[in-house]
Amino acid sequence: MIKQYLDEAIAELEELISITNQDIQNIQKADHSSVDEHTKKKNELVRKFEKTKSQLDNELIKLAQASSGTDLASILSDEIKDRLGDLRSSLERLHKVNKEYAKSVVVVKEFYDSLLKAMMGAQNTASSYGDSKNSSLADAEKLLKLRV
Numbered sequence: 001m002i003k004q005y006l007d008e009a010i011a012e013l014e015e016l017i018s019i020t021n022q023d024i025q026n027i028q029k030a031d032h033s034s035v036d037e038h039t040k041k042k043n044e045l046v047r048k049f050e051k052t053k054s055q056l057d058n059e060l061i062k063l064a065q066a067s068s069g070t071d072l073a074s075i076l077s078d079e080i081k082d083r084l085g086d087l088r089s090s091l092e093r094l095h096k097v098n099k100e101y102a103k104s105v106v107v108v109k110e111f112y113d114s115l116l117k118a119m120m121g122a123q124n125t126a127s128s129y130g131d132s133k134n135s136s137l138a139d140a141e142k143l144l145k146l147r148v
Contacts, residue, residue: 002063002076005056006083012049013090016042020097027104 019038026034064072073081 002056002059002080003083005052005059006080006087009049009052009056010083010087010090012045012052013087013094016045016049017090017094017097019045020094020101024097024101024104027101027108 019042022034023038026032060072063075067075076084
């Protein structure tokens with residue numbers, strides 16, 4: 001059962017990585033046609049991963065309790081240890097890809113903020129993202145109906 005949960009978790013992470021890489025490529029091409037679809041799919045994958053991870057944790061706890069006092073590392077097979085290493089590697093790759101994605105999103109957001117300021121003549125240089133005090137920029141965003 002542990003191997004099955006590990007395989008599921010790794011597959012879910014790999015799909016998240018793949019979709020995020022596609023999102024990065026789409027940002028570079030200025031193609032936002034699949035943003036909504038990818039966001040929904042990634043949210044679903046995160047929920048699935050959290051569930052799978054919880055089930056994996058429960059199985060590992062049961063195994064540890066059943067072998068009271070014995071080190072868990074000595075109980076697990078080499079195959080399971082390898083898969084745990086693969087899980088960790090997938091998590092690290094996802095972290096790296098998410099950082100790259102976040103950088104791309106910030107660059108695009110800053111570009112649109114500067115473009116809006118130039119077009120609408122906004123005086124305030126603060127970021128419009130979540131800044132309700134900068135009403136002229138917020139109004140400009142509504143006017144242009146931009147989606148990033």
